[in-house]
Amino acid sequence: MYDFIGDIHGHADELRQLLEKLEYEQHDETWSHQQRKVVFLGDYIDRGPKQKETIGIVRGMVEAGDAIALMGNHELNAIGFATSAADGKEFLRPHSLKNREQHQKFLEEFPFGSSEYKEVIAWFKTLPMYLETASFRAIHACYDTRQLKIISDHLGEKYLLNDKFLTKAFTAGSELYEAIEVCLKGIELDLPAGKSFLDKDGIERHKVRCNWWDPQLKSFKEVAIISDENIRANLSDEELPANAIAEYDNLKPVFFGHYWHRGETPEKLTDFAACLDYSVASKDLTLGKLAAYRMGDESILENDHFVYVDSIYAKRI
Numbered sequence: 001m002y003d004f005i006g007d008i009h010g011h012a013d014e015l016r017q018l019l020e021k022l023e024y025e026q027h028d029e030t031w032s033h034q035q036r037k038v039v040f041l042g043d044y045i046d047r048g049p050k051q052k053e054t055i056g057i058v059r060g061m062v063e064a065g066d067a068i069a070l071m072g073n074h075e076l077n078a079i080g081f082a083t084s085a086a087d088g089k090e091f092l093r094p095h096s097l098k099n100r101e102q103h104q105k106f107l108e109e110f111p112f113g114s115s116e117y118k119e120v121i122a123w124f125k126t127l128p129m130y131l132e133t134a135s136f137r138a139i140h141a142c143y144d145t146r147q148l149k150i151i152s153d154h155l156g157e158k159y160l161l162n163d164k165f166l167t168k169a170f171t172a173g174s175e176l177y178e179a180i181e182v183c184l185k186g187i188e189l190d191l192p193a194g195k196s197f198l199d200k201d202g203i204e205r206h207k208v209r210c211n212w213w214d215p216q217l218k219s220f221k222e223v224a225i226i227s228d229e230n231i232r233a234n235l236s237d238e239e240l241p242a243n244a245i246a247e248y249d250n251l252k253p254v255f256f257g258h259y260w261h262r263g264e265t266p267e268k269l270t271d272f273a274a275c276l277d278y279s280v281a282s283k284d285l286t287l288g289k290l291a292a293y294r295m296g297d298e299s300i301l302e303n304d305h306f307v308y309v310d311s312i313y314a315k316r317i
């Protein structure tokens with residue numbers, strides 16, 4: 001039996017509280033439950049105050065056989081940041097100001113090039129991209145079986161994120177790059193030619209983030225992940241091209257993180273889909289939470305199986 005936990009982003013205090021609430025017991029530095037294991041949905045690092053402690057808990061549970069930890073886009077970015085490009089001068093993820101700023105809290109706890117840095121990056125390279133069992137699926141952002149097959153084919157049987165794999169994974173436009181973008185960051189679609197919308201910052205956008213977990217949705221207007229209903233109203237009613245939608249059959253529960261959900265009470269998105277990222281790392285949000293789903297033998301998700309704790313930032317307000 002599994003408990004699924006969403007994006008932690010260095011919030012180790014909330015993680016301990018959540019594990020306690022889920023009745024895991026702490027022995028020395030690791031946590032376990034007699035009947036249950038955790039599936040962590042990725043994004044352990046960046047942003048938050050206690051990234052080393054978070055890694056310590058997650059990794060400790062994985063190594064004791066009490067958890068499975070999936071790859072998030074932040075762990076993959078960290079690998080790219082650490083890995084030299086083939087010419088030996090640059091890195092697969094460039095050390096631009098923007099990229100360094102996004103990664104800064106992690107680099108403060110794991111100084112670039114130090115032995116502990118190399119060690120944790122090597123561990124990130126072992127994290128699986130997704131998980132499927134007879135009763136559920138789990139991934140960081142988007143369960144697209146067509147893209148997952150591309151990733152698996154490139155990984156081969158040994159499941160090794162070696163330099164050859166990583167070079168392709170960080171080459172914009174390659175088949176592998178696109179597949180990883182979709183699975184770890186979600187689907188973004190080009191709006192029909194000539195169509196655009198202004199986002200909340202007034203920037204003109206020609207692409208839109210898309211819902212992939214509800215196959216009943218067909219048009220741009222329906223699938224767009226946009227909170228502003230006025231913006232949505234201006235989107236096209238045109239149906240999406242068939243191959244633009246994730247290949248996803250909606251036949252068993254799927255768990256994912258990544259989308260910075262907000263809301264008083266975590267709840268399912270459909271009978272078969274649960275997003276467990278409730279913005280624990282958001283400083284400007286009074287409702288930020290670390291969320292979990294406790295799975296029993298149900299084949300349809302139940303809202304009273306969500307378990308969560310408030311963000312440390314939420315409590316201050």
Ligand SMILES: [Mn+2]
Binds near residue numbers: 007073074
């Ligand atoms: Mn993410």
